[in-house]
Amino acid sequence: MRITVIGTGYVGLVSGACLAELGHQVVGLDVSQEKIDLLNQGVMPIYEPGLEEVVKRNMQAGRLSFTTSYEQAIPGAELVSIAVGTPSAEDGSVDLRYVDAAAEMIGKYITEYVVVADKSTVPVGTAERVEAIIRTASGIEVDVVSNPEFLREGHAVYDFLKPARIVIGSVSSRATERMLRAYDFVDCAKLVMDRRSAELTKYAANAFLATKISFINEMAALAEEVGADVENVARGIGSDPRIGKEFLRAGLGWGGSCFPKDVRAIRFMGDKLGVPLPIVNAAFDMNKQARLRLVERVGKALGSLQGKNITLLGLAFKGNTDDTRESAALDLIRFLRERGAIVSAHDPVAKVHAHEVGGEVPHHDDPYEAARGADAVVVATEWEQFRTLDLKKLKDMAAGDLLVDARNLYDTNRAQEHGWRHLSVGRQ
Numbered sequence: 001m002r003i004t005v006i007g008t009g010y011v012g013l014v015s016g017a018c019l020a021e022l023g024h025q026v027v028g029l030d031v032s033q034e035k036i037d038l039l040n041q042g043v044m045p046i047y048e049p050g051l052e053e054v055v056k057r058n059m060q061a062g063r064l065s066f067t068t069s070y071e072q073a074i075p076g077a078e079l080v081s082i083a084v085g086t087p088s089a090e091d092g093s094v095d096l097r098y099v100d101a102a103a104e105m106i107g108k109y110i111t112e113y114v115v116v117a118d119k120s121t122v123p124v125g126t127a128e129r130v131e132a133i134i135r136t137a138s139g140i141e142v143d144v145v146s147n148p149e150f151l152r153e154g155h156a157v158y159d160f161l162k163p164a165r166i167v168i169g170s171v172s173s174r175a176t177e178r179m180l181r182a183y184d185f186v187d188c189a190k191l192v193m194d195r196r197s198a199e200l201t202k203y204a205a206n207a208f209l210a211t212k213i214s215f216i217n218e219m220a221a222l223a224e225e226v227g228a229d230v231e232n233v234a235r236g237i238g239s240d241p242r243i244g245k246e247f248l249r250a251g252l253g254w255g256g257s258c259f260p261k262d263v264r265a266i267r268f269m270g271d272k273l274g275v276p277l278p279i280v281n282a283a284f285d286m287n288k289q290a291r292l293r294l295v296e297r298v299g300k301a302l303g304s305l306q307g308k309n310i311t312l313l314g315l316a317f318k319g320n321t322d323d324t325r326e327s328a329a330l331d332l333i334r335f336l337r338e339r340g341a342i343v344s345a346h347d348p349v350a351k352v353h354a355h356e357v358g359g360e361v362p363h364h365d366d367p368y369e370a371a372r373g374a375d376a377v378v379v380a381t382e383w384e385q386f387r388t389l390d391l392k393k394l395k396d397m398a399a400g401d402l403l404v405d406a407r408n409l410y411d412t413n414r415a416q417e418h419g420w421r422h423l424s425v426g427r428q
C-alpha cells in the first residue's frame with residue numbers, strides 16, 4: 001500500500017519506518033527541512049533504540065523515502081497518516097494548528113479518494129473537523145479515521161510492531177478495510193469502533209496510567225511516614241492481576257511529551273463540558289507534590305539547600321530517550337534553584353536548554369565527573385546504566401554523602417556500604 005506519514009517525529013518516523021518494514025511503500029513528510037536532510041543522509045534526528053537499522057534497511061530496499069514536498073507525497077497515496085505534534089495551548093486545551101495545517105495541505109494536493117488516519121493524539125471530534133477541512137479544500141470525498149498511537153518512547157519500534165492492540169475509529173467500511181489491510185501483518189487485537197470513542201480511548205488510557213503512577217506515589221508518601229517500603233507494597237498489590245504490576249514504580253511521577261499534555265487536555269474537556277473529573281485532577285496535583293516532596297526531603301537532609309551543590313544524574317523524562325519535554329528532572333532543577341541550590345547535570349543522551357530551566361546548567365559527559373564536589377547526587381532518570389554505577393567511585397568524587405535515589409534504583413545496604421546516606425522514595 002502507498003502510505004504517506006505526515007510528521008517525522010517520535011511517532012511519525014517510527015510509524016513510517018515500521019509500516020515500510022511491514023512491506024508498504026512509505027513516504028515520510030515533514031515541514032522541517034533540517035530533519036528531512038538528516039534522514040536523507042541516514043542520520044536519525046531523534047534517539048530511539050533500534051530505529052536507525054529499520055530506517056536504513058527500508059531506505060536501501062526502496063520502501064521508505066523522505067520529503068518536505070506535499071505536492072510529491074500526497075497524490076497517489078492510499079493512506080495518509082497524520083502524526084504531527086498536538087501541544088498544550090496556554091489554557092490547557094489542545095493546540096490543533098499543526099493538524100489543521102496538515103489537513104489543509106492534504107486537501108490542496110489530493111486527486112482522488114484517500115483514507116486519512118489521525119495518529120496524533122487529538123480531542124474528541126477532531127476526525128470530523130479534519131474531514132471537513134479536507135473536503136472543503138478539495139471537494140473530494142475522503143474518509144478520516146482515528147488511529148491513536150500507544151507506543152512508548154524508548155521502546156517505540158517494538159511497540160509499533162508488537163502492540164497490545166490497534167484502535168481504529170471509523171464510520172466507513174471502505175476506510176476500515178483499508179486500515180485493516182495496512183496493519184494486516186501486525187499480530188494483535190484490532191479494535192474497530194466509532195471515531196469519538198477511539199479519540200477518547202487514547203486520553204482515557206494516558207489518564208489512567210498517569211493516575212496509577214500518582215496513586216503509588218501517594219502510597220509512597222504514606223509509606224515514608226509509617227515505616228513501610230513502597231516497593232514491597234507495589235509488589236503486594238501488583239501481583240493481583242486485577243491491579244497489574246506495570247506503572248507501580250514510585251518516584252518523581254510522570255512527565256514526557258504525552259502524559260502531562262494529555263491529562264491537561266482531558267481536564268480541559270471535562271471543564272468545558274461541565275463534567276467534573278476529580279480523579280484526573282487529583283492525579284495531576286499529586287504529580288507536582290511528588291516532586292516538591294522530594295525537594296523538601298533533600299533540603300531537610302542537607303539542613304538547607306542554600307548554596308548547596310547538587311548533581312542531577314538524568315535529564316530525560318525516562319530512560320532510553322533523549323526527550324526532556326516536561327521531564328521531572330527539569331522541575332527538580334527549577335525547584336532546587338528556587339531554594340538557592342547550584343545544580344549541574346549528566347545524562348547519557350539528553351541535554352537541557354537554559355530557557356527551559358531559567359539559566360544554563362553545566363553538563364558533564366561523565367557521571368563521576370558530574371558528581372565532583374557535590375553535596376548531594378540526585379538520580380532523576382531510570383537509565384539502565386545508572387543501576388550499575390560504581391557507587392564507591394561516585395562517593396569518592398562527591399564532597400557530601402547524600403545519594404538521592406529518586407527512582408529507587410539502589411539497594412540501601414549497598415549504598416550505605418559505600419558511605420552514602422541513601423534517600424529513596426517510599427521508604428523511611
Ligand SMILES: NC(=O)c1ccc[n+]([C@@H]2O[C@H](COP(=O)([O-])OP(=O)(O)OC[C@H]3O[C@@H](n4cnc5c(N)ncnc54)[C@H](O)[C@@H]3O)[C@@H](O)[C@H]2O)c1
Nearest residue numbers: 007008009010011030031084085086098101102120121149
Ligand atoms: N511521543 C510519543 O511517545 C507519543 C506516543 C503516542 C502518541 N503521541 C502523539 O503523536 C503526536 C506526535 O508526537 P511526536 O512526539 O511524534 O511529536 P514530535 O514533535 O516529535 O514530531 C512532530 C513532527 O511533526 C512535524 N510537523 C509539524 N507540523 C507539520 C506539518 N504541517 N506538516 C508536516 N510535518 C509537520 C514537526 O516538524 C515534527 O517533526 C502527538 O499528538 C502526540 O501526542 C506521541
